[in-house]
Amino acid sequence: MPPKPKRNTNTKSASTDPTPTSLALAKANLDAAKDALANYVITAPFSGVAADVNVKAGEQVGTETRAVSLADFSGWIVETTDVTELEVVKLSVGQSVTITPDALPDLELTGVVTEISNAFTQSGGDILYTVRIRVDDPDPRLRWGMTVEAIFRTGE
Incomplete structure (x- = not known):
């Protein structure tokens, strides 16, 4: 009887033993990936300020994560949330507006209506x-989220 072939008991393979x-x-x-990461630069699509940073260094994020909110403070837009259906019919694009921030009651700014929405929201029975409103000459003390009183000038 011919001898039996010996079984290979070495379990190492080339793919697991580098x-x-x-x-x-x-x-x-x-090392190349670390160098690339260290030299990585994020470029904004416009000149502005990082107004809000929503991530921390080393945090893993996905493509849908808003990491940074950029702001261009050279031009401000006031967006109203309380113009009623009775008032909106009296307004027009290009109309002058006087704006007073609640936090700066002695500051009076001017602006111009740039857009009037066709869509409405309903709140407490009001439409x-x-x-x-584009603010003509913004004050550097203005901040995002500040409330203002907007007086729409009529008869001009």
């Missing part, structure tokens, strides 16, 4: 429209 060459290549790739 050779010095493949290990060196992996380390080189890791409300959004009106956008």
